[in-house]
Amino acid sequence: MSARGTLEELLERHGTTYAGEAGIRLRDTPRPLYQLLVLSHLLSARIRAEIAVASARALFSHGLRTPRRMADATWQERVDALGEGGYRRFDERTSTQLGEEALLLLDAHGGDLRRLRREAQDDTDMLGAGLRRFPGIGPAGADIFLREVQSVWPETAPHLDAKALQGAERLGLPTEPDELLRLAKGEDPAVLAAALVRGALDSG
Structure with a gap:
């Protein structure tokens, strides 16, 4: 062939x-961009992609679709939602990280990842470094986010x-x-x- x-x-x-599979209608607006950050976090763990996607969907179905809702949820509520998606191996640590991640996004960027984009000034390396400051987002998570966001942030393409x-x-x-x-x-x-x-x- x-x-x-x-x-x-x-x-x-x-x-x-992967965003589409998780039910995220990706646009250049705060809510879907945050949901992509959560999905990238989950996908970067050593766990099957389908479990990560299912767990993201479970979190969103429990209303944890914004950094404020994620930060305000209890640790146990996040653990329970992750468990529904099958994300059991890393659920406790990930619940903690998701709460910390949401608080950092709120404190540093007003809950809006577009501010991080503006700060990066079209520099993908700087954007990746900014993403890696979030708890649970290492190099793999930053790459996943950049791969998916290039649909709406064309300066990151091709990634x-x-x-x-x-x-x-x-x-x-x-x-x-x-x-x-x-x-x-x-x-x-x-x-x-x-x-x-x-x-x-x-x-x-």
């Missing part, structure tokens, strides 16, 4: 962002990180971002990145 055919098959099978390029390599696709984007023929880079990551996980 040609590289284009392989990519088309991958996008047909996995052409949904095809090591995990996405690992997927490309395992599928026999080019590992240069520009070549992948040419092959994708205008596909949303966030969708492309998510599909490549899933390809890496499938073949791993």
Whole structure:
């Protein structure tokens, strides 16, 4: 199969962002951007992606969709919601981190990640460093956020990180971002990145 055919098959099978799978209608507004931060936090742990997505959905279904609601919830309420999603191995530590993360976002940025974006002044490295200041968001979590947010923050695109390029390599696709984007023929880079990551996980 040609590289284009392989990519088309991958996008047909996995052409949904993780935010979309978690029910987040991603826009450049505070609430969905915060929900993406929570999802990125959960996805960065050593736990199956489907459990992380289910746990994010459970948190949101309990009304924990904003940093204020997350901060005001009790530690046990957050643990219980995570448990509903199957996020049991890391639930206690993650509950604490989610509370601290929400408070930091409120205190440092008024609950609005767009302020962090403005502070970064279109510098993706600076943006990544800002994201890593949140409890529970390490390099992996920052990369997940940047992969997904490029749909609405175009200055971060294309963000095809090591995990996405690992997927490309395992599928026999080019590992240069520009070549992948040419092959994708205008596909949303966030969708492309998510599909490549899933390809890496499938073949791993």
